[in-house]
Amino acid sequence: MNKEDILKYRRLGEDTRAQLKERIFKDEKYDIGCELVAFSNSKGGDLIIGINDKSGNVNPLSYIEVQETANLLSNIASENVVPSILLDVENVDVKGGAVIVAHIKEGLNKPYRDNKGIVWVKNGGDKRKVFDNAELAEMMTECGNFAPDESTVADATIDDLDVPTIKEYLHNKFSHVLERKGMVGDRLRESSVDDVCDAIAEGHDLTRLFRNLRFIRSNGQLTVAAMLLFGKYTQRWLPTMTAKCICYFGNNVGGTQFRDKVNDNDMEGNLLHQFKTIMAFFNRNLKSVQTENEFNSPGQLEIPYVSLVEFTVNALVHRSLNWHAPVRIFIFDDRVEIHSPGILPNGLSVNDIVAGTSMPRNTFLFNNAIYLLPYTGVGSGIRRAIANGPDVQFINNESAHEFLIVIYRKGNPQIDKSEVQSNHESNYESNHESNHESNHESKEGNYRNLTKKQEDICNFCNIPRTSQEIMNRLGISNQSKNRKKYIGELLELGVIEMTVPDNPKDKNQKYRKVKH
Numbered sequence: 001m002n003k004e005d006i007l008k009y010r011r012l013g014e015d016t017r018a019q020l021k022e023r024i025f026k027d028e029k030y031d032i033g034c035e036l037v038a039f040s041n042s043k044g045g046d047l048i049i050g051i052n053d054k055s056g057n058v059n060p061l062s063y064i065e066v067q068e069t070a071n072l073l074s075n076i077a078s079e080n081v082v083p084s085i086l087l088d089v090e091n092v093d094v095k096g097g098a099v100i101v102a103h104i105k106e107g108l109n110k111p112y113r114d115n116k117g118i119v120w121v122k123n124g125g126d127k128r129k130v131f132d133n134a135e136l137a138e139m140m141t142e143c144g145n146f147a148p149d150e151s152t153v154a155d156a157t158i159d160d161l162d163v164p165t166i167k168e169y170l171h172n173k174f175s176h177v178l179e180r181k182g183m184v185g186d187r188l189r190e191s192s193v194d195d196v197c198d199a200i201a202e203g204h205d206l207t208r209l210f211r212n213l214r215f216i217r218s219n220g221q222l223t224v225a226a227m228l229l230f231g232k233y234t235q236r237w238l239p240t241m242t243a244k245c246i247c248y249f250g251n252n253v254g255g256t257q258f259r260d261k262v263n264d265n266d267m268e269g270n271l272l273h274q275f276k277t278i279m280a281f282f283n284r285n286l287k288s289v290q291t292e293n294e295f296n297s298p299g300q301l302e303i304p305y306v307s308l309v310e311f312t313v314n315a316l317v318h319r320s321l322n323w324h325a326p327v328r329i330f331i332f333d334d335r336v337e338i339h340s341p342g343i344l345p346n347g348l349s350v351n352d353i354v355a356g357t358s359m360p361r362n363t364f365l366f367n368n369a370i371y372l373l374p375y376t377g378v379g380s381g382i383r384r385a386i387a388n389g390p391d392v393q394f395i396n397n398e399s400a401h402e403f404l405i406v407i408y409r410k411g412n413p414q415i416d417k418s419e420v421q422s423n424h425e426s427n428y429e430s431n432h433e434s435n436h437e438s439n440h441e442s443k444e445g446n447y448r449n450l451t452k453k454q455e456d457i458c459n460f461c462n463i464p465r466t467s468q469e470i471m472n473r474l475g476i477s478n479q480s481k482n483r484k485k486y487i488g489e490l491l492e493l494g495v496i497e498m499t500v501p502d503n504p505k506d507k508n509q510k511y512r513k514v515k516h
Contacts, residue, residue: 033080060097
């Protein structure tokens with residue numbers, strides 16, 4: 001730092017990265033220690049001594065004052081900051097003496113505390129106390145002192161995990177081993193999960209294999225990562241680890257009317273289920289545009305699908321697990337917003353991620369979700385999403401503790417609700433027979449009259465499910481009387497359908513929710 005830098009601070013005053021003091025004295029040790037703690041818990045900064053913080057006037061220190069101040073700073077950094085920190089103290093020559101600049105680096109062992117045990121962080125040009133456990137946990141996570149994805153889920157057991165998702169994960173992770181042993185196709189589908197685990201590692205059942213993979217801790221408890229990746233009812237244990245999806249009329253989040261909203265029951269499930277539900281939400285509510293001259297050519301979403309996939313995976317996998325808030329996805333007439341809890345980790349900036357820098361927040365989750373979700377894990381996702389051409393803006397919102405992706409929609413002015421309803425009704429009448437319309441209304445009525453258990457099965461079948469998977473979810477045996485009671489009734493109501501309707505007994509038969 002030189003004289004010109006000092007004069008800059010004289011003009012601009014204090015901010016998040018700079019604190020001005022005309023002098024410091026021994027009876028101010030506690031207050032100065034709090035300033036050092038705040039810098040260490042934030043992004044670091046400079047404590048500049050020799051400039052009046054009110055007037056900005058330079059009051060140089062004499063030679064003796066420089067020596068005394070340097071010693072005092074050293075003592076404060078050792079005695080009033082816990083754990084102690086090292087200061088880089090610089091003396092800047094100015095007319096009439098010197099100005100001391102103490103450079104404080106962002107700490108590597110957060111959270112730092114004063115000698116009374118209080119945690120401080122910078123808040124603009126001032127500082128504030130931290131009491132929120134989530135904020136403290138986020139500091140520890142940044143420094144590698146706490147891994148929320150490897151923490152445990154109280155009372156959850158391996159029976160709370162979804163076997164088909166586990167099989168898909170094992171097949172993708174250990175594909176070479178399973179192929180070598182012939183555990184593929186129908187054999188893989190029909191084998192128990194313990195048999196699959198034994199094929200991967202002889203003598204291992206699911207519990208033992210998951211212990212080795214660190215999904216189960218030594219005390220027998222499931223990790224957060226295991227529940228996020230494989231949970232049947234993930235939100236029962238982790239209620240905020242979900243996504244809220246709303247398509248609004250207009251461009252204001254404060255609007256009271258919406259076109260489409262994903263119900264919480266429909267979103268309930270693990271990350272793979274959440275990903276598929278979110279992508280279905282995009283497909284329903286974004287326009288498909290013709291990209292080729294051929295009339296019958298398939299349309300493409302107005303926002304590139306590849307970009308939406310990358311942004312969605314980023315929100316689900318890299319979200320902060322310490323902030324107890326859901327991922328929020330809003331579609332407006334002019335834009336799409338994806339709100340992910342937590343700011344960019346480890347000091348990353350927007351420019352860093354645009355350049356392809358990859359520093360995963362939830363390392364264990366990140367390294368395992370790759371076998372279920374579509375991403376490469378090499379840091380190219382954001383660059384690939386941008387390369388597909390969307391008009392996108394990234395906002396690292398520290399005050400709201402969230403990372404926001406805004407994708408602007410082209411050629412979508414404000415749309416009046418009545419106009420949308422009129423267009424929908426006219427299109428509906430011109431393209432459907434009246435009897436189909438009555439069937440549609442009947443199905444909507446059937447959905448409203450379902451029991452809670454039937455509703456749960458329908459939501460579960462957002463992704464096509466086998467009868468065995470449905471019975472497993474209900475916790476009952478896969479017998480014909482149970483299939484007739486729980487699957488047959490829903491087929492008769494027309495709220496689920498067979499994937500192979502021409503052959504009800506097909507060995508690959510599955511059941512999916514009928515969209516209405």
